[in-house]
Amino acid sequence: MTALLDAISRLGRLAIDAVAHAGSMALFALRLAVVLFPTWSRPRDVAQQVYAAGVLSLVIILVAGGFVGLVLGLQGYNILNKFNATESLGVMVALSLVRELGPVVAALLFAGRAGSAITAEIALMKTTEQLAALEMMAVDPMRRVIGPRFWGALISVPLLAAMFSMVGIIGGYLIGVVVLGVDQASFWGQIREQMDPWDDVAEGALKSLAFGAVIALISVYEGYRAEPTASGMARATTQTVVLSSLAVLGLDFVMTAFMFGA
């Protein structure tokens, strides 16, 4: 009997913790929103963070994009070949990348490569009481530490996603046209005809912007709230990657349903 009650109360505690977590993240988001624009009074801080989060993620994003494009080209060719429609390879590769794979895979890679780094950095600052020291000097850590990192991630993700899609399409071109001999005018022509700048490209960019905001918020929040111990830092970093990935995939479904649904 007591074992059962214990189990039920443990479930209750989990639920309360989850709601409390979400609530304190929302409060944190409000505090962050207040300093978002004042952060730009020091644009160099933001540039520094775009460098750390975005530019340094370029290699992994471009290499991954190239391979995804190559695989899409190969798989797409084999499937389309069954229907004698290999001319549509270009549009298939381009639409899958621009609408879906570019924003999502770039965001997942970014969460693993840069989001975790942001969390670890802020958590270490907290553990070593650098954040408290800033406050002692009447410098607002939200504005000087958290804000620039949020902006850095927010700006980087859509740009990285666009480059990911671009490199992916070139990868699909290499496999499809150069290796497998798909007609190159059809490859580009079908893309030109069937890809819409608003319905496809702009909505893909909107998706990746939303993913960027979510990853940026989770990364800085987890770092800021990390328990100031070694294991607390480790947990915060893990939490960032897990939460960001799940949030990106879930949000992707919701956004897709709204944009391309009905």
Next chain:
Amino acid sequence: MNVQRGVELVVGLFVLAGIAALMVMALQWSNFGASRISGYEVLARFDNVGGLSEQSPVKLAGLTIGRVGSIEIHPETFQAEVRMVIDDKYDNLPTDSFANIYTAGMLGAKYIEISPGGSLESLQDGDRITMTQSAIILESVVSKFLFDKAKE
């Protein structure tokens, strides 16, 4: 200071590259892959080009020998006037050749297939292929079939 300057430069390039990638994708690859084959021009009129587009291949015996250059509506006949650019290597196509619009596979892209005729004269730059057959529109074929069935 110099390090900061370098960082800003790299970030600027990064932002530009990202925006450029978006732009290229949004602006429809305007002239990407427009193969610039040199060759002579041949005209043909079709009742219906249904899905043929600029840069669609022109084939002979299944091999690409040229490209569709432009498609316009002829103002008097209301037919589609198709300008094809055919590689100079194939300058001995008979004047009474036949131009068909076919579909690659069930759902694939449209292309023009040239069936050579028997004339001893060959097509010159600016000549016209008079014998053409329009694209087969699946809906009209199906409706014709159903209509014929209903009459039986």
